[in-house]
Amino acid sequence: MTAEEQHVPARGARRMTWEDRDFEFPELPVASLSDIDEFLKDGGERPRGSLSSEEGREMEVLEDDGEREDSGNNVEDSKKFWETQHQLLQGVLCRSTSTETRIRNATKEALKEVRTAGIPCGCRPSTAAADCRRCLVREVCVRLQRAGFNAAICKSKWRSSSYMPSGEHTFMDVVDDSAKPKKGEVRVVIELNFRAEFVIARACSDYDRLVQRLPEVFVGKVERLQGVIKILCAAAKKCMKEKKMHMGPWRKHSYMQAKWLGACERVAPLVPAGLSAIGFLSEGRRKPRASMLTLDLHEKLSDVHRTAVEVV
Known part of the structure; x- marks a missing residue:
C-alpha cells in the first residue's frame, strides 16, 4: 500500500x-476498567437507562403485553373455577333419597311447630325456645322421636393438634335401619344453622354467592355432607388467596369435617308422651318454692303447747 x-x-x-x-x-x-467492573457487578445485564428510546419503548410494550396476558388468564381461570364450584354444589344438593326427603319434611314440621307454639326457653325464662340453639335442637329432636325416627343429639369434641385447634359442636342425626340388611344403617345428619357455619367475613362476592346457595337447614347423608364440605373448603381457600388473606385453621377441610364427621357422643333425650322437652326438664329440675322453715306450724302442730319466746 x-x-x-x-x-x-x-x-x-x-x-x-x-x-x-x-x-x-x-x-x-473504548470501555474503561471501571465500566467493565460495573458491568460484571450488575450480572452482565444492561441497565434500562443505557437503552435507546426506541428500544426502551419496545421493552415496555412487551412487558405490558405480558402482564395483561397473565391478568387475562387469571381472570378466566377464576371465572371457570367459580362456575365449576356452583355446578358441583348444585349437583350434590339436588340429589336426595326417599329417606332424606322423609326426615327433611319431618324436620321442617318440627321447626314450624316449635316456632309457632311459643315454648319458653329452659335456659333463660324470658327467651323463647326457638331463639335458643340448645333448646331448639332438643325440641326438634323430641318431635322427630315422636314421629318414629331414631333421632339423637350429637356432640363432637376434638383435641388440638399441630394442624387444627380444639373445638366442639352440637348437631342432630337420625339413624335409619329400615333399609335392606346388605346396605346396613343409614346415618342422616341434621344441622339447623348450616349456612352460617361457612360464612366468612370480608369474603369475595363469588364465595358469598356460593354460600347463599346452601340450605339454612341441612338434612343429608354423610356422603352428601362430605361432598358439600369439600366444595366449600376449596372455595374458601380460593377466596382467601384472591383476597390475599390468611386462611385460619378453623376454615380448613379437616376442621370442618371434625364438626359433623368426627367422633361424637350420641344422646337421645327420652321425654314422656304429652310433655315437651323443655317442660319436662324444667318440671324435673324445679326446686320447691317454700322452705321447710315456712311451714304452717299452727295446722301441723295444733295440739302441742307453744310458749312465746322473745328473740333478742
Whole structure:
C-alpha cells in the first residue's frame, strides 16, 4: 500500500483500503476498567437507562403485553373455577333419597311447630325456645322421636393438634335401619344453622354467592355432607388467596369435617308422651318454692303447747 492510497480518516471514524476499495468504520468508544467492573457487578445485564428510546419503548410494550396476558388468564381461570364450584354444589344438593326427603319434611314440621307454639326457653325464662340453639335442637329432636325416627343429639369434641385447634359442636342425626340388611344403617345428619357455619367475613362476592346457595337447614347423608364440605373448603381457600388473606385453621377441610364427621357422643333425650322437652326438664329440675322453715306450724302442730319466746 502506497502513501498516496492512504487517506486521512474523518474524526471519529477509521478508513481502510483493500483491493482499491475504501472501507470506513465508525469509531467505537473504548470501555474503561471501571465500566467493565460495573458491568460484571450488575450480572452482565444492561441497565434500562443505557437503552435507546426506541428500544426502551419496545421493552415496555412487551412487558405490558405480558402482564395483561397473565391478568387475562387469571381472570378466566377464576371465572371457570367459580362456575365449576356452583355446578358441583348444585349437583350434590339436588340429589336426595326417599329417606332424606322423609326426615327433611319431618324436620321442617318440627321447626314450624316449635316456632309457632311459643315454648319458653329452659335456659333463660324470658327467651323463647326457638331463639335458643340448645333448646331448639332438643325440641326438634323430641318431635322427630315422636314421629318414629331414631333421632339423637350429637356432640363432637376434638383435641388440638399441630394442624387444627380444639373445638366442639352440637348437631342432630337420625339413624335409619329400615333399609335392606346388605346396605346396613343409614346415618342422616341434621344441622339447623348450616349456612352460617361457612360464612366468612370480608369474603369475595363469588364465595358469598356460593354460600347463599346452601340450605339454612341441612338434612343429608354423610356422603352428601362430605361432598358439600369439600366444595366449600376449596372455595374458601380460593377466596382467601384472591383476597390475599390468611386462611385460619378453623376454615380448613379437616376442621370442618371434625364438626359433623368426627367422633361424637350420641344422646337421645327420652321425654314422656304429652310433655315437651323443655317442660319436662324444667318440671324435673324445679326446686320447691317454700322452705321447710315456712311451714304452717299452727295446722301441723295444733295440739302441742307453744310458749312465746322473745328473740333478742
